[in-house]
Amino acid sequence: xxxxxxxxxxxxxxxxxxxxxxxxxxxxxxxxxxxxxxxxxxxxxxxxxxxxxxxxxxxxxxxxxxxxxxxxxxxxxxxxxxxxxxxxxxxxxxxxxxxxxxxxxxxxxxxxxxxxxxxxxxxxxxxxxxxxxxxxxxxxxxxxxxxxxxxxxxxxxxxxxxxxxxxxxxxxxxxxxxxxxxxxxxxxxxxxxxxxxxxxxxxxxxxxxxxxxxxxxxxxxxxxxxxxxxxxxxxxxxxxxxxxxxxxxxxxxxxxxxxxxxxxxxxxxxxxxxxxxxxxxxxxx
Amino acid sequence: xxxxxxxxxxxxxxxxxxxxxxxxxxxxxxxxxxxxxxxxxxxxxxxxxxxxxxxxxxxxxxxxxxxxxxxxxxxxxxxxxxxxxxxxxxxxxxxxxxxxxxxxxxxxxxxxxxxxxxxxxxxxxxxxxxxxxxxxxxxxxxxxxxxxxxxxxxxxxxxxxxxxxxxxxxxxxxxxxxxxxxxxxxxxxxxxxxxxxxxxxxxxxxxxxxxxxxxxxxxxxxxxxxxxxxxxxxxxxxxxxxxxxxxxxxxxxxxxxxxxxxxxxxxxxxxxxxxxxxxxxxxxxxxxxxxxxxxxxxxx
Numbered sequence: 001x002x003x004x005x006x007x008x009x010x011x012x013x014x015x016x017x018x019x020x021x022x023x024x025x026x027x028x029x030x031x032x033x034x035x036x037x038x039x040x041x042x043x044x045x046x047x048x049x050x051x052x053x054x055x056x057x058x059x060x061x062x063x064x065x066x067x068x069x070x071x072x073x074x075x076x077x078x079x080x081x082x083x084x085x086x087x088x089x090x091x092x093x094x095x096x097x098x099x100x101x102x103x104x105x106x107x108x109x110x111x112x113x114x115x116x117x118x119x120x121x122x123x124x125x126x127x128x129x130x131x132x133x134x135x136x137x138x139x140x141x142x143x144x145x146x147x148x149x150x151x152x153x154x155x156x157x158x159x160x161x162x163x164x165x166x167x168x169x170x171x172x173x174x175x176x177x178x179x180x181x182x183x184x185x186x187x188x189x190x191x192x193x194x195x196x197x198x199x200x201x202x203x204x205x206x207x208x209x210x211x212x213x214x215x216x217x218x219x220x221x222x223x224x225x226x227x228x229x230x231x232x233x234x235x236x237x238x239x240x241x242x243x244x245x246x247x248x249x250x251x252x253x254x255x256x257x258x259x260x261x262x263x264x265x266x267x268x269x270x271x272x273x274x275x276x277x278x279x280x281x282x283x284x285x
Numbered sequence: 286x287x288x289x290x291x292x293x294x295x296x297x298x299x300x301x302x303x304x305x306x307x308x309x310x311x312x313x314x315x316x317x318x319x320x321x322x323x324x325x326x327x328x329x330x331x332x333x334x335x336x337x338x339x340x341x342x343x344x345x346x347x348x349x350x351x352x353x354x355x356x357x358x359x360x361x362x363x364x365x366x367x368x369x370x371x372x373x374x375x376x377x378x379x380x381x382x383x384x385x386x387x388x389x390x391x392x393x394x395x396x397x398x399x400x401x402x403x404x405x406x407x408x409x410x411x412x413x414x415x416x417x418x419x420x421x422x423x424x425x426x427x428x429x430x431x432x433x434x435x436x437x438x439x440x441x442x443x444x445x446x447x448x449x450x451x452x453x454x455x456x457x458x459x460x461x462x463x464x465x466x467x468x469x470x471x472x473x474x475x476x477x478x479x480x481x482x483x484x485x486x487x488x489x490x491x492x493x494x495x496x497x498x499x500x501x502x503x504x505x506x507x508x509x510x511x512x513x514x515x516x517x518x519x520x521x522x523x524x525x526x527x528x529x530x531x532x533x534x535x536x537x538x539x540x541x542x543x544x545x546x547x548x549x550x551x552x553x554x555x556x557x558x559x560x561x562x563x564x565x566x567x568x569x570x571x572x573x574x575x576x577x578x579x580x581x582x583x584x585x
Contacts, residue, residue: 059344106372113343117367123333124368127340127348134322135344154364157330161337164328 001047001217009213012081013042014269017242019077019090021265027094028256029102030070032246036177036237037144038074039211044142044173045078048220053084056109062139065125068146069103069115070254071175076100076108084110119152121145122172126162129170140223142171148180151189156201159230163202168224172203172232175210177239182282183250198232210235245274251281288312288440291421292349295428296323302428303341306351307334309381312438313351331361335368335376342374349428354380354396354437355387358403369433370406377427378403381438384521385555385563386471392554396437401526403435404499410434410452411499415473418443423450423496437470444474447494455502461489464578465509467528468519469495475564476519478571479578486579498531506535510543517546517578521569524549546581548574 016038024031045051049062066075079085085108092098099107103116112128115121125143132139149155162170176194178185185191198205204226208219216235225231238247243265246252257265257279264275289312296302297320304316305325317324327334331352338348350357357380358365369376382388383396403411410432414420417440427434430452448456459480466476473494480490491513493505509516510532518529529547536542548569556566564570568577 113339114367114371117363119332120336120364120368123336123364124340124343126333127337127342128344129340130325130337131341131344131346154332154336157328158333158336161327161330161333165325 001214005047006213009042009046012046013039015081016042016074016077017269018266019080020073021243021262021269023073023076023090023093024255024265025257025259025262026091028254029073029093030253031073031255032179032239032249032253033068033071033146033175033177034073035241035243036239037071037175037210037235038077038241039213040144040173040175040216040235040237041074041078042081043213043216043220045082047217049142050140053082053109059135060137060139063112063125063128063141065112065115065121065141065143066104067115067121067143068118068149068175071146072102072104075104075111079108079110118146118149119154122155122158122162126158126165126167126170129162129167130165132169133167138169140169140171142173144173144175146180147174147176147178147185147191150174150191151180159198159201159203162230166228167230168226168228170230171220171223172230174232174234175237176207176234177237179239179248179250179253181253194234195232202229203232204229205232205234207234207236210237211241243268243275245277253282255279286421288417288420288424288438289315291424292316293319295425296320296349299347301345301347303346303348304351305334305338305348307331307356309352312379312381312440331356332364335361335364338376339364339368339372339374342376347375347377347428349377349379351379351381353394354383354399355394358396358399358435362402365403366406370408373408374433375431376433378433378435379438380435383437384470385560385569386439388560388563389557391557395554397522397550397554398526399435399437400498400522400528401530404531405526408433409499410497411437412497413437413469414439414496415447415470415494416441416443419447419450419494419496422447426450426452439471441471441474444477450496452497453500453502454497455493455495455505457505458492458494459490461491462512462514463488463582464490464515464517465493465513466490466517466519466574467493467495467506467509467532469498469528470521472519472521472569475569475571475574479575482571482575483578486584488579488582495528498528501531501535503535506532507539507541510536510541513543515544515546515578515581517548519548519574522549524551546578548577
């Protein structure tokens with residue numbers, strides 16, 4: 001990956017963040033998680049996944065499943081930048097005349113499966129990965145999990161099954177922003193040492209800075225990390241990345257900002273001045 | 286033919302099929318060896334099995350999943366509802382030993398709300414065969430349907446010859462107008478016994494084997510309500526959400542009323558024991574059923 005590639009990825013991720021910020025003002029969205037995985041999603045679609053607008057139904061395409069679901073604005077923003085989704089449709093976010101809402105659904109081209117209930121898509125993506133292997137196809141199947149989502153028991157039974165059936169075409173990426181709905185993950189059910197847990201469940205696990213495109217390129221370039229094992233990449237990220245006024249804040253999970261606040265946040269993203277947010281915090285959905 | 290042989294015959298004829306189990310192999314013991322490429326045991330992970338089945342169905346496979354009915358319909362309920370029902374994927378759920386067929390396992394294993402749960406899921410179809418022959422007649426129909434299906438597994442031997450299975454069509458035995466016994470599953474054979482006993486006492490009875498409870502044969506239910514003096518709903522299921530509820534919903538929908546006797550489990554689990562003893566203790570033998578009906582009709 002050269003400097004030009006990184007510059008392009010940064011420019012795309014910046015635009016995706018602008019889309020996310022705008023969506024936080026039109027019926028609101030889960031802005032913190034969307035911003036934490038934005039770089040990751042942009043990287044995957046632009047440099048990792050073998051899928052285009054034309055191959056969305058091709059059985060040999062690569063798949064991406066967004067398991068936690070509430071970070072879907074990052075995916076919609078990326079689809080807009082890829083030219084898969086009309087920019088204007090984001091203006092109809094949570095309106096009844098379109099089907100773009102707080103969690104993903106399959107009516108949007110590019111969304112492989114709906115999610116929102118945590119702990120589902122590891123097993124769904126494992127079913128897809130298993131069939132790819134049975135069909136002797138070389139597709140790669142990526143599933144993005146939230147770190148809070150790792151509280152769910154279905155994740156850990158799913159890992160047992162994925163490693164038993166040697167799904168080394170499965171890439172599990174954890175958006176490790178260290179927060180769940182209301183608090184820091186380590187203040188509730190501590191997850192560390194997380195890579196050791198995945199390794200103990202039969203996966204090949206490593207960590208990467210989820211905001212460093214060069215590092216992601218090196219780490220994901222090693223996929224599959226071990227033949228016969230699912231790969232887990234723990235992407236160390238920052239909740240609310242790009243907006244210092246909401247970064248790493250437990251009370252900025254779901255946000256519904258006023259238009260004035262959205263304008264201020266866009267200025268903050270552009271490095272003009274820090275936003276002064278007055279809207280209600282911790283609107284838990 | 287057994288369930289296993291029939292399933293094997295269908296599965297080998299079409300590579301889209303995958304047989305899955307959450308380590309419940311009683312009905313499919315030989316399949317791992319016979320169809321290794323189309324068989325997957327996920328271990329005791331009902332949720333993961335259903336999630337993987339949804340993933341396989343996204344790849345245009347037709348997964349046929351197996352587990353004990355309680356764990357399939359309850360432990361994995363949200364996966365069935367969200368990953369199969371909402372997506373309308375052709376995943377087949379085969380729930381073993383539902384209702385009284387769980388015998389002496391105790392309430393943890395008694396699937397007596399499975400029909401209520403499964404029929405409450407949009408897109409889901411429900412097939413509750415009366416016996417093994419009924420199940421094997423219906424199995425190809427269920428597997429070839431594009432819909433998600435819950436099959437309430439029942440391998441008890443048949444005592445009658447069944448008609449071919451059609452989704453949404455019941456089969457009726459007799460044309461009695463005094464009593465209609467509406468039923469499904471393993472109690473069908475007890476209903477036939479009750480019918481014979483009632484005939485000896487001068488009561489004419491028809492027995493309706495519903496087969497699919499969703500979609501249900503509304504015409505047959507409405508005809509029973511119109512033509513018979515008493516309609517009995519007979520089921521090894523809680524009163525809430527099963528056949529009695531289905532019948533009540535249809536009567537209200539069509540603004541009808543009729544004299545009705547629900548014979549079912551009323552807000553409690555049944556006494557665990559071997560099947561014959563359960564039927565005796567709980568009053569679900571043909572004899573006990575006929576007596577309840579006779580009493581309801583005012584006889585002694």
